[in-house]
Amino acid sequence: MLIFLSVIGPGIITGSVDNDAGGITTYSVAGANYGYRLLWTLLPSFIALLTVQEMNARMGIVTGKGLADLIRENFGVRITFYIFAFLLVADIGNTATEFAGVAGSLMVFNVDKNISVPLAAIAVWILVVKGDYKISEKVFLLFSVFLLSYIVSAILAKPDWGEIGKAMLKPEIQMDNAYILTMLGLVGTTVAPWMQFYMQSSVIEKGIKIADYKYTIWDVVVGCIVTVVVAFFIIVSCAATLHVNGVTINEAKDAALSLKPFAGALAGEVFAFGLFVASVFSAAILPLAASFYICEAFGFEAGINKKFSKAPQFYSLFTFIILIAVGIILIPNAPLIAITLWTQVLNAILLPVVLICMMIIINKEEIMGEYVNKRYQNIIGWATSGILITLSAILIFSELL
Amino acid sequence: MSGDNFNFIFLSEILHLPLFSAATGKKIGRIVDLAARTSHVYPKITALIAQMNSGSEPVYIAWPHVRLTVFKNHVTVEYPLDHDETSPGAAESEILLKKTFLDKQIISTSGYKLVRVNDLQLLIDNSSKDNPNLWLVHIDVGFKGLLRRLGWLNFINPVFHWLFARDIIDKFLTWKNVQPTTATNVHGSVIMKADSSKLSAIHPADLADILEDLGTDERISLLESISPLTAAATLQEMPMSLRLQIAESLDNEKLAGIIAEMQMDETVDFLSEFPPEKREALLSFLTQERVAEIKDLTQLSSFSVGSIMNTSFLTAKQTQSVRDVLKQVKTDTKHAELLYYIYIVDDEEHLQGLVTLRQLLAAKGTLPVSEIMRSAIVSVKIDSSIKRMAQLFFKYKFEAIPVVDDDDKLQGIITMGDALDAVFPEVKEAAEG
Numbered sequence: 076m077l078i079f080l081s082v083i084g085p086g087i088i089t090g091s092v093d094n095d096a097g098g099i100t101t102y103s104v105a106g107a108n109y110g111y112r113l114l115w116t117l118l119p120s121f122i123a124l125l126t127v128q129e130m131n132a133r134m135g136i137v138t139g140k141g142l143a144d145l146i147r148e149n150f151g152v153r154i155t156f157y158i159f160a161f162l163l164v165a166d167i168g169n170t171a172t173e174f175a176g177v178a179g180s181l182m183v184f185n186v187d188k189n190i191s192v193p194l195a196a197i198a199v200w201i202l203v204v205k206g207d208y209k210i211s212e213k214v215f216l217l218f219s220v221f222l223l224s225y226i227v228s229a230i231l232a233k234p235d236w237g238e239i240g241k242a243m244l245k246p247e248i249q250m251d252n253a254y255i256l257t258m259l260g261l262v263g264t265t266v267a268p269w270m271q272f273y274m275q276s277s278v279i280e281k282g283i284k285i286a287d288y289k290y291t292i293w294d295v296v297v298g299c300i301v302t303v304v305v306a307f308f309i310i311v312s313c314a315a316t317l318h319v320n321g322v323t324i325n326e327a328k329d330a331a332l333s334l335k336p337f338a339g340a341l342a343g344e345v346f347a348f349g350l351f352v353a354s355v356f357s358a359a360i361l362p363l364a365a366s367f368y369i370c371e372a373f374g375f376e377a378g379i380n381k382k383f384s385k386a387p388q389f390y391s392l393f394t395f396i397i398l399i400a401v402g403i404i405l406i407p408n409a410p411l412i413a414i415t416l417w418t419q420v421l422n423a424i425l426l427p428v429v430l431i432c433m434m435i436i437i438n439k440e441e442i443m444g445e446y447v448n449k450r451y452q453n454i455i456g457w458a459t460s461g462i463l464i465t466l467s468a469i470l471i472f473s474e475l476l
Numbered sequence: 477m478s479g480d481n482f483n484f485i486f487l488s489e490i491l492h493l494p495l496f497s498a499a500t501g502k503k504i505g506r507i508v509d510l511a512a513r514t515s516h517v518y519p520k521i522t523a524l525i526a527q528m529n530s531g532s533e534p535v536y537i538a539w540p541h542v543r544l545t546v547f548k549n550h551v552t553v554e555y556p557l558d559h560d561e562t563s564p565g566a567a568e569s570e571i572l573l574k575k576t577f578l579d580k581q582i583i584s585t586s587g588y589k590l591v592r593v594n595d596l597q598l599l600i601d602n603s604s605k606d607n608p609n610l611w612l613v614h615i616d617v618g619f620k621g622l623l624r625r626l627g628w629l630n631f632i633n634p635v636f637h638w639l640f641a642r643d644i645i646d647k648f649l650t651w652k653n654v655q656p657t658t659a660t661n662v663h664g665s666v667i668m669k670a671d672s673s674k675l676s677a678i679h680p681a682d683l684a685d686i687l688e689d690l691g692t693d694e695r696i697s698l699l700e701s702i703s704p705l706t707a708a709a710t711l712q713e714m715p716m717s718l719r720l721q722i723a724e725s726l727d728n729e730k731l732a733g734i735i736a737e738m739q740m741d742e743t744v745d746f747l748s749e750f751p752p753e754k755r756e757a758l759l760s761f762l763t764q765e766r767v768a769e770i771k772d773l774t775q776l777s778s779f780s781v782g783s784i785m786n787t788s789f790l791t792a793k794q795t796q797s798v799r800d801v802l803k804q805v806k807t808d809t810k811h812a813e814l815l816y817y818i819y820i821v822d823d824e825e826h827l828q829g830l831v832t833l834r835q836l837l838a839a840k841g842t843l844p845v846s847e848i849m850r851s852a853i854v855s856v857k858i859d860s861s862i863k864r865m866a867q868l869f870f871k872y873k874f875e876a877i878p879v880v881d882d883d884d885k886l887q888g889i890i891t892m893g894d895a896l897d898a899v900f901p902e903v904k905e906a907a908e909g
Contacts, residue, residue, distance in 0.1 A: 139692035139721075147579050152594070152625045155579075282717040284724050374581070374592025374617060 084216065085277035086128060086291070088360070089270050090298030091219035093124075094305045095357035096176025096327060097169065097415065098264045099350055102306050103330035105257050106313030107323055111242035112249070114310055116258055117303045119462075120265040125299045126459045127430070130437050130448070131271050132291050135278035137446045142275040143368035145442070146432050154428075155372050161425050163396075166269060166365040168418030170400035173361065175411055176354030178404060179328030183347035189405065196401045199359040204383065204390060211359075218356040222305050224349040229308035231342035232334070234315035252473070259470045260419070265302065266463060268425040271433065273364040276371070285446075312346065325412075362396035420474055423467035430460040485547050486616070487573055487596040488625055495526050496552045498543040504555060505529050509574040511536065512612055514659075518651050521598065521610035522570055524553065542607055547600070573612065575660040581690065582615065585674045586653040588682040590689050594621030597648060615654050618647025657694035675702055684713035687722075696725045699734075708737035711746075720749055728754075732761030743770060752782070771898070781865045782858040784898045785879045785888035790818045792845055794828055799841035805833070814876050814891055820849045825885045827878055829853060855880045858887050865890060866899045 094102075105113045131142065138145065147155040177195045178188035202211055249255075283291055313330050316337035317323075324330050327350050335343035366389050370377035375388040383390045403409050434456055437448050448456060487510065495505045505528035512519035524537045537553050544552040577593045584591050597614035616624075623629040623644070636644050655674045675683065675698070687695050687710060699707050699722065711719050711734060723731055723746075735743055735758060747755050747770065759767050790812045792801040801818060809815060818836070820829045829849035839848050855878045856865050868877055869892060877895075879888045896903075 137692065139690065139695065144581075144691065147592070152579055152622065153627075156622075156626055282715065282721055284717075284721045286724060372592075373622065374590075374594075376589065 084294065085274055085281060086132065086294035086296070086298030087219055087301060088215050088277065088298070089128065089274045090124075090300075090302040091215075091222055091305075091353075092273070092357050092360045093265060093267070093270060093302045094222060094309075094353055095169070095173055095361075096179075096350065096354040097172045097418075098306070099176070099309055099330075099353055100172075100327040100415075101257075101260045101264045102309040103313045103327050104324060105261055106310035107317035107330065107333075109254065109257065110314040110318040111239050111311070112247060113254075113258060113261060114239065114242050114307065115246035116261045117307055117310075118243075120262050120306075121299055121303045122455075123262065123266050123459045123463060124302060125296065126452075126455050127266055127271060127433075128274055128295045128299060129292060130433055130452075130456060131274040132278050132295050133288065133446055134433070134437055134443070135275040136283050136285055136288050136291065137443055139279055141279060141368060141371045142272045142429075142433070143372035145436050146429075147372050149436055149439070149442075150432060154432075158425065158428060159369050159372055161421055162269060162272075163365055163369060165418050165421040165425065166361055167396055167399050167403075168414050168421070169269070170358055170361050170396055171403040171409075171414055172411075172418065173354045173358035174400050174404040176327060176350055177358065179326060180331065180347045180351035180354060182328060183331045183343065192401055192404050195355055195358065196397050199355065200394065200397060203359055203363055203393065215356060215360070218352050219301060221352040222301070222349060224345050224352075225305050225308040225312065228334070228342050228346045228349065229312035229315070231339060231345070232312040232315040232337070234311045239311060255469070256473060259466050259473075261306075262463070262466055263419065263423060263426075263470060265306070266426065267422055268429045269361065269364055271429055272368045273360065276364070276367055312342070316342075358397075358400070362393050362400070365396060366390075366392040416474060420471055423470045426467050427460070427464040430463060434460055483600050483602070484613075485598050485600055485610075486621075486624065487578065487598060488621075489548050490551075490598075491574060493548075494550045495524070495528075495555075496550055498552050498554045501552075503529070503550075505535075507551065508534055509572045510610075511570045512573055513570050515569060516611075518599075519571070519573075519612040521573075521612070524551070525572065526553075526555075528555075539607070539609075545608065571656075571659045576656055576658070577615065581657055581694070582649075583655040583657065583675070583678075583686055584617075584649050584653060585655050585677060586649070588678055588686070590657075590686055591615075591617040591649070593617060594625055613651055614648040615651065616646065616648055618645070620644045620646050657690055658697045676706065680706065680709035681713045683710045688714065688718060692721075692725060695722060699726070700730060704733045705737045707734045712738060712742050716745075716749060719746060723750075728757050729761055732758045736762055736766060740769065752780075780859045781856050781862055781879055781890060782887075784862065784894055785858070785890050786813050786894060787888045788812055789814065789876075789878075789886075789889045791821050791825075791886065792818050792831075794820055794822065794844065794846040794849070796845055797841065798836055798839045798843050798845055798848070801831070801845055802836050802841075805836070814889065816875050817889075818845075819878055819886055819889075820845055821886055827853070827855060827880050827884055827886045830878070853878070855884075856890070857882070862898050866895060869895050 134140075134142065134145065140148075143155070143159070146158065174192050174195065178192050181191040182188065202214065206214075278291065312334065313324075317330065317333050320337055322333050324333060328347070331343045331347035331350060333343075334346050367377050369375075369392060370386070370389045376386040377389040403414065404411075434448075434453075437443055437456075438453065440447050490510065491507055493507045494503050495507060496502065497504045505526045507524050508527045509525035510521050511523040511525060513522050522539050524539070524542065525534050526537055527534050535555075537555060541554045542551060543554055546552075573596060577596055579593065581590045581592055583589070593615055595616035596612055597616055599611045599613045601609040601611060603609075620629065620633075623632055633644055636642075653674070678686075683706070687698065690698070699710075702710070711722070714722075726734075735746065738746065747758065750758065759770070762770070790805060790808055792804060796804075805815060805818065816833050818831050818833070819827060820831065822828055829846075829851040830853050831845055831849045835848050836845075854868060854872060854874070856868060858879050858881050865877065868874070874892070876889045876891045878886055879890060881887050
């Protein structure tokens with residue numbers, strides 16, 4: 076147990092950041108529009124997430140190198156550069172979505188976005204630039220606990236548990252376009268490309284021994300469970316109130332506002348609070364993660380524990396991403412929906428590339444030694460990759476046409 | 477690149493060049509890597525590694541077989557090689573430039589940090605008559621090298637020049653100031669121990685920072701190549717979790733060699749993090765004085781009685797008669813460390829009590845020993861500290877204390893003599909010396 080506590084963190088934090096503003100929006104919309112009918116997708120999402128995250132943890136522990144390092148060393152500078160160019164753009168888009176989440180959630184408490192967004196940005200900047208990793212990690216773990224507030228929100232919504240059980244066990248799959256798109260969105264928001272880089276780097280930052288790998292797996296498992304459990308309760312709380320009453324929504328903030336008349340002001344406020352925490356949390360992690368792998372891949376000094384003057388590119392990049400993201404949100408009438416859409420498309424393009432790189436690297440014996448994928452791991456790994464790649468292709472295709 | 481800089485060429489400009497046959501003038505393959513010998517001040521290029529149109533494995537073409545080099549265009553070689561001619565084969569010390577350097581991390585020994593290699597700059601030495609020699613002189617770690625690799629330099633540099641009225645600056649490290657983290661030789665997957673003489677100038681604290689940022693394999697290969705003394709000083713600068721991570725990948729002998737050079741208190745802290753078997757294995761590589769010194773520092777706190785207990789002792793069953801036990805003591809005289817105490821156990825070796833030799837001699841031979849044994853006896857757990865054990869000796873003045881496991885099964889004994897050795901090793905040493 077003591078060892079588990081010492082390796083805990085990377086999996087749980089990554090899993091929690093996964094339920095960011097974009098994720099909460101996707102889950103709320105799915106719940107409001109389709110009730111419990113899409114709950115079943117959480118199971119395959121869980122398996123996909125677990126498979127991918129486990130491989131990252133293993134690669135990190137065995138090689139001691141970040142995914143960015145490994146991709147650069149094995150596939151050369153070109154592919155690395157384009158992956159990271161795309162990743163940076165997607166990351167700015169994602170971060171903007173997070174600040175939109177901050178703005179939206181605090182609007183429920185009547186705080187103007189021109190106040191809330193800059194304040195949140197400054198808080199995040201100080202935490203990362205002035206704080207050290209150990210403190211930040213504890214703050215982040217605390218955030219993860221707050222995400223459980225969605226369970227409260229869902230229980231206050233008094234869902235029909237019998238119906239939930241039925242929907243989970245006997246999924247009805249619709250074949251219309253909107254249903255399939257929402258389904259893709261659900262799976263896509265669960266496995267995002269930046270997570271693989273973040274997961275691997277934070278395992279290394281932890282300095283976990285190969286002998287303790289078996290405990291790390293549990294960290295990954297718990298992280299994945301947190302992800303799907305939170306997702307589950309968000310869908311349930313929206314399904315039990317909004318869907319039943321025929322309310323449709325476009326944003327997570329709408330969900331918080333619409334919950335109020337049906338489940339009481341408290342349910343709406345708890346929901347908004349969860350959204351706020353998730354958004355701030357991800358607004359810190361996403362730009363941080365991006366700065367990390369870009370510096371790693373191109374040989375600049377990186378690390379939260381270094382001074383600004385020691386790692387200028389790292390901190391400049393971090394600041395730059397936050398500034399642009401905040402700028403986008405504060406522009407009046409910013410095209411938020413278009414930004415979200417294009418971010419999703421970029422992620423969908425990146426995911427297959429990253430997954431294929433990962434599968435190739437993890438099967439190289441000169442890199443992984445005895446820890447290369449076993450046969451069953453390859454079967455699960457390639458099947459997961461195949462499904463995610465197909466889903467990504469469908470998503471790109473349908474959104475671009 | 478302007479024409480006056482003719483004497484330099486980048487590795488990225490040589491890789492992928494087509495290879496022509498000197499005999500037929502036809503294209504026969506392309507260059508995939510260069511081999512170099514590092515024994516000179518600057519590494520000298522010794523061979524081309526080429527992927528031939530025929531055959532799947534890359535081939536080694538020694539530099540003397542290169543006939544004509546039109547850099548940035550093509551290279552003409554004598555191939556297939558004439559085997560009658562004595563051709564210099566690939567030597568162990570030749571490293572592959574692309575595989576060792578390109579996109580890999582190296583240590584800048586002047587800046588004390590890790591940098592990623594974007595390109596290599598080679599010097600073309602035209603002084604010899606027939607075929608120019610190539611030397612590796614600079615490591616390109618700059619943005620310009622990155623752009624060149626991406627194929628954007630010819631586009632971005634003019635734009636930059638137009639904007640700022642100067643070229644993008646090259647950022648080079650000279651060969652003298654870099655240290656590869658691993659080196660792949662011409663036999664492919666073999667990872668040589670890197671020559672680490674340049675690292676000696678780096679302070680262990682800086683070296684520790686560098687090692688922390690390296691991957692597992694590179695870390696181990698570097699640690700194995702530097703002297704145990706430097707390695708020890710470097711390890712001491714690292715957080716414990718990282719030290720253990722590194723220890724996991726080193727073999728015991730190598731690790732013990734490093735530990736032998738560490739400061740005493742660090743050694744003790746470090747050793748106390750290992751499981752007992754690993755610790756014993758490591759201690760077996762150290763000199764006796766060193767081990768004694770380590771034990772001296774550790775036993776009172778972290779070393780457990782299990783490590784000093786004696787496993788040959790006398791036992792008897794409760795049901796045995798006094799005469800029976802006495803007979804047994806006679807036969808066991810040779811093996812047992814201590815004859816005075818006979819421990820009484822049940823069928824599962826659980827400690828029940830003890831009888832002294834004096835009691836046995838005084839009692840009637842037909843009595844079962846359970847009648848005369850003392851049943852409330854003091855014992856220590858196998859994992860209790862030596863300090864605790866020493867306290868018991870001081871308190872009760874026993875000849876020996878039995879050691880039991882968590883199940884109360886008898887595992888061994890500690891005699892007064894063992895205890896004395898463990899608590900005052902320096903006295904023992906003085907007495908023995």
